[in-house]
Amino acid sequence: MSLTAFDSQITGLMFTDSKTSELFSDDAVIKAMVQVESALAAAEGACGVIPKEAAAAIEKTCARARIAPYRLAEGTAKDGVPVPALVKELRSQVDKDHARFVHWGATSQDIADTGLVLRLKAVLDLHESALTRLARTLGDLAQAHRNTPVAARTRTQQATPTSFGLKCAVWLSAILRHLDRLPGLRERLLTLSFGGAAGNLAALGDKATDVEAELAARLGLSISPAPWHVMRDSLDDYANWLTLVTGTLGKMAQDVMLMAQNEVAELKPGSGGGSSTMPNKVNPVGAEVLVALARQNAGLIATMHQAALHEHERSGSNWAIEWLTLPQMVLATGAALKEANTLASELVVRTENMRANIEASNGLLLAEAAMFALADHMPRPEAQEKVTKACRVVNETGQHLFDVLKDSYDLPIDWNGLKDPACHMGASDQMIDRVLESFQKLAEKA
Known part of the structure; x- marks a missing residue:
């Protein structure tokens, strides 16, 4: 039995992207935490905190470890976090002389948070690639239809002629801003979580910052000036970005749906879904999903901000709220990017209907x-x-x-x-050029 639309065998294909979903599977969560434990042992061995033989033994065990998710279930329910059960499993697989050095000087949150960051690093790469593909498609549409007149609509009513190319460029401009935000987002988000029991790495003595630097280097993460166990602004920043992305995609989809209504028929969103009783229906399912996912994330972002209120040096309840909320937002964004790329690439532009709708207004x-x-x-x-x-x-x-x-x-x-509506599209050409130039500059920087 599935408990959410994301993991349902019935609705899962509609609301998820397989590559994003894989990074939030139980196996991926365990793999990332084991990677952190392995790198921790290696860093401590390199810094002389634990014997090098112990570090090598732990690394070897982590490399071959295959821990089934059910093995961590009971311990997670008891401890409120899977790491103690994970450590117990690893220690049982390392030889007796070295087992005590597993997880040396770390705390559960170090392992869980850093494992999350490693997975989000891969997610960001996936989503950046999807955004870039979408930007390229929208750029092509903006270029191809820069001289295509269409009725602009304000407050749902026909306003003046504009360029359909400009409409596409407006969608694209927001996508480019989301891409432009990514370097700064990565810098803030992809940071090692390593503070030990109470955030000061006391158990590692005078080697604490040496181990921290070595561990960060091995995992390809930056170092936070102070531990971020209870300061979750970087995760909230990321969640905000997810909400902005899905909001933009939902807005684009809503425009497409309205322009694809039978009475308007200026766009056709590729393939559609059928009705159980009306053979004439071709429903814009992909666009509908995009609007739904945008509204889902818009609601969940409030919960993420509620989860920021951690008390003192560790919070169990607020941390758990993140586990309930952030994965849904990430999965929704992955699904939205998949749907948006399909929608944009299959979009049929009916230029003759755009012109006819303008002419029907009798000027x-x-x-x-x-x-x-x-x-x-x-x-x-x-x-x-x-x-x-x-x-x-x-x-x-x-x-x-x-x-x-x-x-x-x-x-x-x-x-x-x-009378020619093409005479009344204002500075559309220049605006389209500016957006396309921005895309070119962003592509060159990448």
Whole structure:
């Protein structure tokens, strides 16, 4: 029986990405913690804290250790953390003379937190790659459709013409900011957790910082100036980033869904899902999932911030809240990136319908342009009043707005030329260029 939609055999494929999920499996959690224990023994052996023979024996045992998750279940339920049971298992596999040196001077949180960071390091690589693929696809769409007019919509209503390429560039601009945040995020997040019993590594005496430096180097992590057992801002920073990413993907998906409605039909989101009773239905399932995952993370981020309130030098309850919350956020983001890449790569752009929807307004989408054209010949308030009056005529008669204005006012304005919506896309070209240049610069830095 599955307890969440993420690990359900029924819904799991819809809400997860296999590569991200693998890094949060029980086996991956154990493997990462064993990696930390192995590196700890090696670092302590190199620094003369434990005998080199003991360090070698522990490393050898860790390399071949295969600890089944169920072996840690009872101990975790009793101790509130899996590390004591893990250490017991490792000690049972190391020869008797060296077993006592397993986990020397460390505390459970050192092993669990550092193991988490090692897994998040791999997750960040996965998600950065997925974001970059999505950015490339959106960049191609922005370039290909820079001259494709589409109705912009504000407060759900048609506003003025814009460029569909610019719409894609707007989506892309947020993706680029998320990529730009990653180096700083990595610097803050990928940090060794190593403080010992109460955060001061007292058990390691005058070799404490030497072991810390050696351990960090072996694991490819940086060193925190002070222990972060109870200061979880880096994890919250990461959770914020996850929420921003899924929020952007959800916004993009929501736009696609609205533009794919039958009455609008400006986009077709690739393949879709069917109905159990209506053969005509092609539901935008991928886009729906993206919106759901965005809202899921938006709710969970509040819980992550609640979990930041650790008391004194160790908190069991707030630490456990992280275990309940952060994996869901990471899995949701992995799934969202998978769905977003599929959605963007399969997106069908119906340019003829975009143009038809603009034309169907009989020029009402060009009311702003009409007002500014008149404002060259009269005060703007007067121009606005005349266009407002003409809009009422359009609604009553079905005439084109510019034909109404042409017949009403004898002014030297090329109303027929102004009917082309492509004339009213403003600085879309320059804005698209700026976003694409930003992507190019980011790619060059990487």
